[in-house]
Amino acid sequence: QLQLQESGPGLVKPSETLSLTCTVSDGSLTDTYYWGWIRQSPGKGLEWIGIISHTGATYYNPSLQTRLSMFMDMSKNQFSLTLDSLTAADTAIYYCGRRVNYFDHWGQGTLVTVSS
Amino acid sequence: EIVLTQSPATLSVSPGDRVTLSCRASQSVGSDLAWYQQKPGQAPRLLISGASTRATGIPGRFSGSGSGTGFTLTITSLQSEDSAVYYCQQYYDWPPRYTFGQGTKLEI
Numbered sequence: 569q570l571q572l573q574e575s576g577p578g579l580v581k582p583s584e585t586l587s588l589t590c591t592v593s594d595g596s597l598t599d600t601y602y603w604g605w606i607r608q609s610p611g612k613g614l615e616w617i618g619i620i621s622h623t624g625a626t627y628y629n630p631s632l633q634t635r636l637s638m639f640m641d642m643s644k645n646q647f648s649l650t651l652d653s654l655t656a657a658d659t660a661i662y663y664c665g666r667r668v669n670y671f672d673h674w675g676q677g678t679l680v681t682v683s684s
Numbered sequence: 685e686i687v688l689t690q691s692p693a694t695l696s697v698s699p700g701d702r703v704t705l706s707c708r709a710s711q712s713v714g715s716d717l718a719w720y721q722q723k724p725g726q727a728p729r730l731l732i733s734g735a736s737t738r739a740t741g742i743p744g745r746f747s748g749s750g751s752g753t754g755f756t757l758t759i760t761s762l763q764s765e766d767s768a769v770y771y772c773q774q775y776y777d778w779p780p781r782y783t784f785g786q787g788t789k790l791e792i
Contacts, residue, residue, distance in 0.1 A: 670718035
């Protein structure tokens with residue numbers, strides 16, 4: 569059974585960069601899927617962040633694309649994101665997931681708080 | 685951006701009841717719509733894709749219908765474990781511009 573697990577800092581200061589990693593178990597990033605990130609905050613509900621393919625092709629939410637990067641580490645079966653210039657509005661639970669158009673597998677989520 | 689509007693925002697029902705949740709899209713998404721269930725402290729769980737196809741392991745009590753701009757999720761023989769927030773998501777656009785509805789909270 570495919571499993572995904574997010575990891576990263578729980579607290580980040582405003583203006584700093586967030587780095588999150590998703591580790592995939594019992595599945596391979598070389599499979600022909602896209603892998604993605606979604607976040608959930610009380611004020612904005614569920615928000616799609618971006619997806620990355622097994623070839624490294626990326627598609628980002630236009631509202632985040634100037635601050636966002638996603639990449640894969642096939643050797644570790646991980647994919648990651650970095651989000652720059654954080655503000656309080658980026659405070660959310662961040663989920664990673666496997667995208668088959670919709671998201672059929674999700675990680676448990678990791679809470680990221682942006683605060684000084 | 686395609687906006688999804690779910691109604692009602694909250695619904696209180698009794699065990700054994702049948703409920704219908706609505707999701708309306710601001711423009712046609714064909715059948716490219718999914719439904720998720722989210723319980724407190726958990727990630728969303730895929731229920732329905734392609735507007736009407738149940739995901740693996742989802743009970744037959746859950747059914748989806750609709751196309752274009754109007755969609756419904758119907759749950760029959762409600763059980764206490766069905767208490768959750770239900771979200772719809774469209775995946776019509778390419779390049780992707782995925783959006784989610786704001787959710788319907790179901791209280792049993």
